Amino acid sequence: MLIKLTGHFQGHLPQLIAFDLDGTLVDSVPDIAAATDRMLVALGHPAAGEQRVRSWVGNGAGLLVKRALADSYDPAAVAAVSDAEFDPAMAAFREYYAEENGRLTRLYAGVSDVLNAFYDLGVPMAVITNKPKIFADPLLAELDIARYFELVLGGECLPQKKPHPMPLEQASRQFGVSSARSLMVGDSRNDVEAAKAAGWVSAALTYGYNHGEPVANSEPDWLLDDFRELIL
Numbered sequence: 001m002l003i004k005l006t007g008h009f010q011g012h013l014p015q016l017i018a019f020d021l022d023g024t025l026v027d028s029v030p031d032i033a034a035a036t037d038r039m040l041v042a043l044g045h046p047a048a049g050e051q052r053v054r055s056w057v058g059n060g061a062g063l064l065v066k067r068a069l070a071d072s073y074d075p076a077a078v079a080a081v082s083d084a085e086f087d088p089a090m091a092a093f094r095e096y097y098a099e100e101n102g103r104l105t106r107l108y109a110g111v112s113d114v115l116n117a118f119y120d121l122g123v124p125m126a127v128i129t130n131k132p133k134i135f136a137d138p139l140l141a142e143l144d145i146a147r148y149f150e151l152v153l154g155g156e157c158l159p160q161k162k163p164h165p166m167p168l169e170q171a172s173r174q175f176g177v178s179s180a181r182s183l184m185v186g187d188s189r190n191d192v193e194a195a196k197a198a199g200w201v202s203a204a205l206t207y208g209y210n211h212g213e214p215v216a217n218s219e220p221d222w223l224l225d226d227f228r229e230l231i232l
C-alpha cells in the first residue's frame, strides 16, 4: 500500500494533499449544466447541454458563464461578451446553481475511502477549487466529506485562481509545509500548471473535465484513471 504515492516523495508520505473539487472529487457537471441551461434559456438563448458545458468548466463560474454566452471556449469570442450581457447572466446562474448544486452531483468511486485512509494516516488535506466557495462548502457538507479538509479555498478567495500558483502557495504558508512535500490532485491543466508553478507534485485524474483535451497533455507527475490508485 502507498508504494506509488511515496515513490513521488522519496519514500515518504506527502505532508499536505490538496484536491481539486469539480471533476476530481465530484462529478458535478450534471448540476452545473442544469443551472447553465436554465440561465441561457431564461435569457433567450438555446440550451447548451451537458457535453458542451463539460468543456467549459474549470476556470470558475464567471468564465463558465461567459463561455456559455459566447457558446464557445475560444478566448476571443469570450472576450467579446459585454458586461451588459454578462452581469444579469451571472446573477441568474448564481441563483439557479444555488438550487441545482448537489441534486445530481456524486462523489467519484473510492473518494470517501481514500480520504478516510489519508485522514487515518494523519496527512493534512485541503480543497483548492476554482468553484466559488459559497457553492463548494455546502456541496462538501452535503456529500459528507467536509470534515476531512482543514482548508477550502474557492476561486474568489484570493486575487488569482488556478492555473496561477497563488492558492497553492497560500496553502503551503498556512500549513507550513514545503512545496516539494505537497501533492496537488486534480483533473485539468489548471491544476497541473498551478502545481508545476508552485513546485508541488502533481497527480491528475483522467476521468474529469479538461476542456475536451486529455489531461496527459499537461504532463502531470502522476496520471491516474481511478481515485483509488492514490493509495495503492
Ligand SMILES: O=C(O)COP(=O)(O)O
Pocket: 020, 021, 022, 023, 057, 058, 059, 060, 061, 064, 128, 129, 130, 131, 132
Ligand atoms: O468551478 C470550476 O470552474 C471548476 O472547479 P475546480 O477547480 O474544482 O475544477
Ligand SMILES: [Mg+2]
Pocket: 020, 021, 022, 023, 024, 058, 186, 187, 188, 208, 209
Ligand atoms: Mg476540476
